[in-house]
Amino acid sequence: MRILILGADGYLGWPTCMYFSQRGHDVVGIDNYFRRNAAIALDCEPLLPTPNLIQRAKIWEKITGKRINIHVGDATNYAFLLKIFKEYKPDTVVHYAEQPSAPYSMINQEKAAFTLQNNLISTLNIVYAVKEANRDCHIIKLGTMGEYGTPNIDIEEGWLEINHKGKKDKFLFPRQASSLYHTTKIQDTDMLWFYVRTWGIRVTDLMQGPVYGISTDEADRDSQLVPNFHYDEVFGTVLNRFVVQAVANYPLTVYGKGGQIRGYLNLKDTMQCVYLSATQPVKNGELRIFNQVTETFSVNELADKVCAVGNKLGYNVNINHIENPRKEKEEHYYNPKYTGLLELGLKPNYLTDDELTGIFRKVEQYKDQINRDAIFRGIKWSAETLSGTA
Numbered sequence: 001m002r003i004l005i006l007g008a009d010g011y012l013g014w015p016t017c018m019y020f021s022q023r024g025h026d027v028v029g030i031d032n033y034f035r036r037n038a039a040i041a042l043d044c045e046p047l048l049p050t051p052n053l054i055q056r057a058k059i060w061e062k063i064t065g066k067r068i069n070i071h072v073g074d075a076t077n078y079a080f081l082l083k084i085f086k087e088y089k090p091d092t093v094v095h096y097a098e099q100p101s102a103p104y105s106m107i108n109q110e111k112a113a114f115t116l117q118n119n120l121i122s123t124l125n126i127v128y129a130v131k132e133a134n135r136d137c138h139i140i141k142l143g144t145m146g147e148y149g150t151p152n153i154d155i156e157e158g159w160l161e162i163n164h165k166g167k168k169d170k171f172l173f174p175r176q177a178s179s180l181y182h183t184t185k186i187q188d189t190d191m192l193w194f195y196v197r198t199w200g201i202r203v204t205d206l207m208q209g210p211v212y213g214i215s216t217d218e219a220d221r222d223s224q225l226v227p228n229f230h231y232d233e234v235f236g237t238v239l240n241r242f243v244v245q246a247v248a249n250y251p252l253t254v255y256g257k258g259g260q261i262r263g264y265l266n267l268k269d270t271m272q273c274v275y276l277s278a279t280q281p282v283k284n285g286e287l288r289i290f291n292q293v294t295e296t297f298s299v300n301e302l303a304d305k306v307c308a309v310g311n312k313l314g315y316n317v318n319i320n321h322i323e324n325p326r327k328e329k330e331e332h333y334y335n336p337k338y339t340g341l342l343e344l345g346l347k348p349n350y351l352t353d354d355e356l357t358g359i360f361r362k363v364e365q366y367k368d369q370i371n372r373d374a375i376f377r378g379i380k381w382s383a384e385t386l387s388g389t390a
């Protein structure tokens with residue numbers, strides 16, 4: 001297939017480009033380098049150095065003989081995006097081109113406004129470009145489990161059937177975000193559902209949990225092909241952060257009581273999930289929603305795992321319960337359903353001690369480059385301290 005990947009320079013974007021390319025598909029990758037530039041501005045660059053996207057594609061081509069077409073540009077620029085759609089006529093578009101960080105969206109008004117503008121306009125532009133260039137193009141959109149929040153009932157896969165006063169109907173599962181970033185993902189879903197109903201486009205919306213890991217079969221082929229591995233408070237996800245903290249002899253930053261439960265998945269499984277969604281597309285006029293996680297953990301459980309593996313590897317890992325900078329439930333019920341992708345053929349890579357050891361071993365190689373100042377800055381959700389860093 002011809003596949004267009006928006007946000008191709010990201011933690012998920014670049015490995016996804018290689019994953020599809022390796023399997024014989026024509027890949028076009030687009031990125032505006034937002035995250036790269038923001039990480040420089042906030043002094044929180046990824047642990048492992050990553051060449052820019054054009055250079056990465058050249059290295060990939062040299063190793064594999066396979067070409068990934070790269071364009072540096074912004075999905076919120078409609079003229080640019082439409083030109084790409086008309087030139088390549090993609091069968092599938094994967095939308096990762098969003099501001100992906102909850103803390104970033106909470107720093108101040110400017111970053112909140114940027115998050116709203118970037119995430120919603122990029123989604124809108126994709127919908128319009130699909131309408132103009134190829135109405136059959138399958139949109140695969142990265143949503144987030146955070147759209148659902150932590151309700152006191154089981155979380156279904158996207159939809160909920162409601163019986164009300166003797167009548168029945170199916171609705172999007174109730175959503176309640178815990179950051180402005182997560183709110184934009186809810187708004188994306190609403191917008192896509194509107195255009196699915198109105199124009200008959202086809203969309204798969206993937207409700208993904210926090211991703212961890214650094215390794216994929218393709219990335220492991222050359223040190224310059226690694227994904228952007230962030231461990232800082234702004235762009236790093238919790239498990240990746242904990243491993244770096246353990247290696248840096250920095251007490252693990254468990255926020256509050258640590259009873260916050262989320263659904264997690266390995267980076268390798270994100271690749272599988274997106275691939276399975278793309279190769280088994282949904283029909284026109286349908287919004288298909290999958291919960292893209294493979295297992296659930298509390299923050300305390302993750303910290304305990306990192307402690308156990310770290311101590312076995314000779315580190316002296318300590319856990320620090322710090323005041324939670326976020327507003328979230330620290331003890332709650334959590335029972336999401338996540339069978340849809342398993343039914344499509346997902347073979348999960350679970351969080352075993354071996355898997356964690358692999359992340360430790362990689363991080364150890366770059367131990368000297370850990371920027372301790374980036375680990376915790378305390379970007380607060382509370383209204384009293386809106387300025388944060390930056």
Ligand code: USQ
Pocket residue numbers: 100101102103143144145146147182208209210211235236237238239241253254255256258260262263299326328
């Ligand atoms: N947490 C800590 N200590 C830390 C960092 C995080 O206790 O040092 C806690 C958070 O308070 C939260 C949980 O760990 O309860 C997960 O936090 P996270 O930073 O790994 O994930 P989050 O901010 O929710 O966002 C990440 C990705 C985002 C994706 C989301 C999926 O950055 O792009 O959408 O995971 S989900 O969390 O399911 O909404």
